[in-house]
Amino acid sequence: xxxxxxxxxxxxxxxxxxxxxxxxxxxxxxxxxxxxxxxxxxxxxxxxxxxxxxxxxxxxxxxxxxxxxxxxxxxxxxxxxxxxxxxxxxxxxxxxxxxxxxxxxxxxxxxxxxxxxxxxxxxxxxxxxxxxxxxxxxxxxxxxxxxxxxxxxxxxxxxxxxxxxxxxxxxxxxxxxxxxxxxxxxxxxxxxxxxxxxxxxxxxxxxxxxxxxxxxxxxxxxxxxxxxxxxxxxxxxxxxxxxxxxxx
Amino acid sequence: xxxxxxxxxxxxxxxxxxxxxxxxxxxxxxxxxxxxxxxxxxxxxxxxxxxxxxxxxxxxxxxxxxxxxxxxxxxxxxxxxxxxxxxxxxxxxxxxxxxxxxxxxxxxxxxxxxxxxxxxxxxxxxxxxxxxxxxxxxxxxxxxxxxxxxxxxxxxxxxxxxxxxxxxxxxxxxxxxxxxxxxxxxxxxxxxxxxxxxxxxxxxxxxxxxxxxxxx
Numbered sequence: 471x472x473x474x475x476x477x478x479x480x481x482x483x484x485x486x487x488x489x490x491x492x493x494x495x496x497x498x499x500x501x502x503x504x505x506x507x508x509x510x511x512x513x514x515x516x517x518x519x520x521x522x523x524x525x526x527x528x529x530x531x532x533x534x535x536x537x538x539x540x541x542x543x544x545x546x547x548x549x550x551x552x553x554x555x556x557x558x559x560x561x562x563x564x565x566x567x568x569x570x571x572x573x574x575x576x577x578x579x580x581x582x583x584x585x586x587x588x589x590x591x592x593x594x595x596x597x598x599x600x601x602x603x604x605x606x607x608x609x610x611x612x613x614x615x616x617x618x619x620x621x622x623x624x625x626x627x628x629x630x631x632x633x634x635x636x637x638x639x640x641x642x643x644x645x646x647x648x649x650x651x652x653x654x655x656x657x658x659x660x661x662x663x664x665x666x667x668x669x670x671x672x673x674x675x676x677x678x679x680x681x682x683x684x685x686x687x688x689x690x691x692x693x694x695x696x697x698x699x700x701x702x703x704x705x706x707x708x709x710x711x712x713x714x715x716x717x718x
Numbered sequence: 719x720x721x722x723x724x725x726x727x728x729x730x731x732x733x734x735x736x737x738x739x740x741x742x743x744x745x746x747x748x749x750x751x752x753x754x755x756x757x758x759x760x761x762x763x764x765x766x767x768x769x770x771x772x773x774x775x776x777x778x779x780x781x782x783x784x785x786x787x788x789x790x791x792x793x794x795x796x797x798x799x800x801x802x803x804x805x806x807x808x809x810x811x812x813x814x815x816x817x818x819x820x821x822x823x824x825x826x827x828x829x830x831x832x833x834x835x836x837x838x839x840x841x842x843x844x845x846x847x848x849x850x851x852x853x854x855x856x857x858x859x860x861x862x863x864x865x866x867x868x869x870x871x872x873x874x875x876x877x878x879x880x881x882x883x884x885x886x887x888x889x890x891x892x893x894x895x896x897x898x899x900x901x902x903x904x905x906x907x908x909x910x911x912x913x914x915x916x917x918x919x920x921x922x923x924x925x926x927x928x929x930x931x932x933x934x
Contacts, residue, residue, distance in 0.1 A: 527825065527868075528783070529823060532884050533831075533884065537884055538884045547831070549831075551828070551830030551833050568783070568787050569784055569787060612864040612865055613864060615868070616784040625880065626879075628880060629792075632787070632788075663788055700834050700837065701834045704830070
């Protein structure tokens with residue numbers, strides 16, 4: 471067995487609120503998002519970097535893990551039965567998976583804040599930002615699938631009625647994802663569509679990317695349910711094939 | 719679950735302009751024009767009907783589970799639910815429902831996700847995604863895997879608890895129950911009459927469904 475490498479930080483930066491960004495996260499690298507001021511939201515999509523039509527699949531993620539939300543121990547499944555990312559750290563306890571992105575119609579409630587009048591303090595929305603960012607990778611509307619909203623909680627009652635939980639993510643909240651294959655993350659830091667805050671005040675998010683140890687046999691995400699053990703095996707099978715092809 | 723959402727229809731099947739029987743485990747693709755009414759009948763009960771809708775004039779503007787859920791402020795579909803696209807457009811509205819609740823979160827089975835959920839021995843079993851891919855490949859339409867996203871599961875019971883736990887439960891549907899939708903725009907409808915044999919979504923026994931379309 472090779473020596474476990476210590477975590478090595480490669481990049482740290484702070485995204486302003488209502489920003490868009492992409493990160494290529496190689497296998498066994500982590501990204502830690504920190505909600506700097508409290509009340510942030512990160513609308514996130516994830517793709518297999520080598521095969522962009524393999525992508526995060528909400529339904530497969532939820533039903534494999536018998537959960538409607540994400541927290542530490544869960545993973546993000548692709549539509550091909552493989553693990554894109556694991557949730558390795560989480561101080562929030564619930565990240566939303568089923569309420570999608572803000573759009574222009576919803577953002578109209580912030581009033582008239584155009585680029586013409588407010589320059590870069592104008593009102594943005596996550597749908598438009600994700601489409602712009604997807605466009606930089608040759609992707610578009612067909613790739614805008616149900617996303618994850620980090621730091622946001624929308625709670626269902628026993629009948630399935632939904633309620634946005636105010637104050638769910640205090641300042642300093644963190645969530646950390648570890649890539650289990652080479653992934654492309656595309657994100658927007660626009661406020662959640664159901665955030666009732668009346669004023670336009672998008673919140674910044676700190677990003678820290680590090681190289682981390684390979685996922686071991688006793689890893690909390692791998693061991694959290696029998697489904698995840700099989701999902702990791704499927705993912706590792708893809709890399710076995712790649713090694714075989716290279717050495718052949 | 720309250721029963722206030724239960725709503726019967728007065729439409730007469732003998733006056734339908736389309737009437738199809740879709741066998742157990744089979745796909746089906748049909749067009750529904752704006753203003754037409756579309757009924758799915760669970761002929762024998764507890765059958766999951768995996769369904770995707772596309773704006774017929776702009777196929778990238780398709781059914782979106784998350785926009786539908788967010789805009790109605792609730793997870794399940796029933797009478798009054800508006801089926802929304804990724805741009806927020808109303809594609810259809812549910813106008814009658816004798817089942818009472820339909821799933822938005824469970825998605826479709828696929829051979830790949832079956833290996834995760836049940837093990838490698840299920841890899842070569844039939845699945846809804848294979849049905850979707852077969853139907854769009856045969857259609858000649860400019861659709862591929864990128865156009866397959868989280869679908870509706872009519873008649874399927876996937877309760878979410880207030881703690882956020884999600885389970886596949888025995889169906890609440892029964893033989894003869896139906897759901898009826900009025901198209902708000904011209905839509906393309908892609909169905910997989912779910913072949914899953916590994917969970918109770920269709921009582922471990924896939925059965926046929928009937929699809930009807932009326933010009934009203």
